[in-house]
Amino acid sequence: MIRIAPEPWAAMVAHARASYPNECCGAMLGSAGDGARNVQQAIALPNAFAGAQAARYELRPEDLLAADKAARDLQMDLLGIYHSHPDCDAYFSATDLANSCPWYSFVVLSIQNGEFHHANSFLPNFDQTEAPKEELIY
Numbered sequence: 001m002i003r004i005a006p007e008p009w010a011a012m013v014a015h016a017r018a019s020y021p022n023e024c025c026g027a028m029l030g031s032a033g034d035g036a037r038n039v040q041q042a043i044a045l046p047n048a049f050a051g052a053q054a055a056r057y058e059l060r061p062e063d064l065l066a067a068d069k070a071a072r073d074l075q076m077d078l079l080g081i082y083h084s085h086p087d088c089d090a091y092f093s094a095t096d097l098a099n100s101c102p103w104y105s106f107v108v109l110s111i112q113n114g115e116f117h118h119a120n121s122f123l124p125n126f127d128q129t130e131a132p133k134e135e136l137i138y
């Protein structure tokens with residue numbers, strides 16, 4: 001289960017709406033315990049994909065490392081990655097799965113006509129062959 005506090009959730013939705021019609025991406029920081037991940041801070045990261053960003057995002061490894069360091073400085077953990085799907089459902093695509101990491105939660109926000117529509121979170125398995133949904137509370 002992943003629970004996103006109101007402040008980071010508002011920041012994630014605002015980032016996804018501001019990036020529309022392109023995909024946005026960012027990091028989710030917080031703490032894990034009692035079988036739940038609690039997101040307390042969201043950090044917007046640049047979409048580094050060189051091609052059309054309406055259906056694709058790419059995170060630079062150095063940005064992810066900086067987010068991980070920021071988490072440790074705040075005594076938090078890097079819990080996951082979020083990105084948006086403009087005018088598309090919040091599903092986990094084959095590309096998303098191929099670019100995933102098994103130890104992170106992946107939150108996908110569906111933005112339809114520029115407005116937040118729905119969101120899902122996925123937990124890729126170790127082999128990155130499937131990513132079951134996990135419970136998402138926001």
Ligand SMILES: [Zn+2]
Nearest residue numbers: 083085093096
């Ligand atoms: Zn995606």
